Amino acid sequence: MPGREDVADTMDGMIEEGIIAEKAGFHSLQVPHRHGRTECYLPGPEQLLTVLARETSKVAIGTFTHINTLYHPMKAAEQYSVIDNLSRGRLYTTVSRGFHPGYWQQFGVPQERMLGRFKEAMKVWQLAFEGERFDFDGDFYQVQQGLLAPQPWQRGGWPIWGGGNASPAAIRRSAEFGDAWTCDPGPLMKPQWDERTGAYRGYAEELGKTPFIVLMRDGWVADSFDDAARAFGTHFVNEMRFYVRQGIYTQHPDFQTEDDITAERVAPHLIMGSPQQCIEQLERYHEEFGVDYFTLRFRMVEGPPLAEVAEQIQRFGEEVVAPIHKKYPAIDHPAIPEACRW
Template identity: 25%
Template sequence: MEFSLFYFSGDGSTTKNDKYNLLIEGAKFADQHGFSGVWIPERHFDAFGGLYPNPSVLGAAIATITQRIQIRSGSVVIPLQHPLRVAEEWSVVDNLSNGRVSLSFAPGWHPNDFVLYPEKYANNKEIMWRDIQIVQQLWQGKSLKFKGGKGNLVEIQTFPRALQKQLPIWITSLADETFIEAGRIGANILTSPLYQSLEDIFRKISLYRQSLIQNGHNPQQHKVAVMIHTFVGKDINLVKQRVKEPFKNYLKTHFDLMIKTAGNLRFSVDPQKMTAQDLEDLLEFSFESYFNNKVLMGTPEMCRKMIDILKEAGVDEVAALIDFGVDFDWVMESLEYLKEIKDYYNVPQTAKTLLH
């Protein structure tokens, strides 16, 4: 089992000088202690996650302060980009990092984001699959034809040339058909338990592995990473105390997640009729539901039980989402415990037996 750090929830509305402190220090920590990657998202037009409008820019910054860790998008929303720019920007990062770029792609989902390319919203998934192939061809140095300013086709090759001959690709996925299509093209998978049950994830992983085999890819050479909110500490009560309000605020921002959770209670939720107390009750219920089932929050022993379940189901990597509003010092302290967990899963089996 590999471990990486995932960023998503940073507040872009503040004017503090140190708003990227957790990204920078977390990346340094991960690089120094054998983590596999750092994931940087693409978020637009919302304070929540607004620290991350362009993962390639932040990837370039991380490239200059790290030496070993992979620098990953989580994700490039490619219908909001031109594939030529994606190839150009990330090849710069690949050069700055000495060949450590790895990209996950997503089709996008929020219609307001598509003010950048409104004409692409209706066919965003088809465009994603098409443009992934274009980026990969450009990455390999091929010349492709695009329409120029005078309406004629122009043969274009992007620069600088990337150091990696083949761009490692992931697909950010929730739907069955996306898992299957990712297997068809031989891409890795990035997914999350927030929008689906663990049972659903495990079933989709099986579909993905079958698709890899059916399309001539070695399933052992392709990975499934699960993005999961993470905070580890030695005392469960202290962990819960430190994460509760930040995570409830996170859920409040993602109100649609709460509505899905509340559906399991067999009552309908009308946001227009909710009182402040109704909202607080729903937040409390949602927090308890996620805390007990869908996050990696607790003591190292508790977290290992969840990781064992993920590993048994075919998950290859825990992408630990660490920036959901918890105090910086507490997160850095939590990373020490996460490192211990990572080290536990990366020692020889004989040594692991002795640890017990």
């Protein structure tokens, strides 16, 4: 359990990261959702997003993800509506069912019929966005004369991105209720990726939506790949080995055991190296994998330290993000809050 000075300093550091990222040219900030973990100083995304809504002025702010099965959807809608107003319409939320039993246990939430709980929560949000009092009598949630006040700054509600990239059903749900489909930072296999993105695009187009694919990657920019691997390699290698032990990455033929995880072998699945190497990797994912938007992660559970990450955010923004933004036009898509289509 971290001490109180560590907690307060880390919270300040995380807020500062968001401020630095906006100044360095990043387009959005995303905050995760974790509970009951000593390494997660801000458990819910709502807390940090509320602060960032005031501390930033241009960057989009969102969740990756909001686990909507943990608590009542009206309570979550109220908190996010406040954030949307404080930010003047810069909010979006990636929404998922969740996968970690410990989170539900923390709140005493039964772990049966989670998909039903997820779908009901989305229905409540849709009704709440209409701006009128309403009743809802579901299997999991009830609302009596509910009213979402204040209403979101963005008329009709903020953009919703779909979380969940493993099953065909989760991909279909992303097209049904969301404006985007998001994918986690694990190693990709091109045939499997093409199958999943093809299914998502087909579902979205059936519904009259323009597909929008978001890919999360781990990354680090330095003078060379070797320098980046030394600064960041130990941290992401340990993280990936943890997931291999959970059986999550073992579907990939190149990563069957922990010993298979090395900086060199994982390199094709990262955005890491010199500025030019990072730019080329992003463009490869855009051109060969059809990715429309990227989320970059620079810190794992074990590090790097906050000070090094702050420097990395500044450098990556100036030397990688800025050239990418200069080359490509601003995104005009419903997944992006209108205030942030720059």
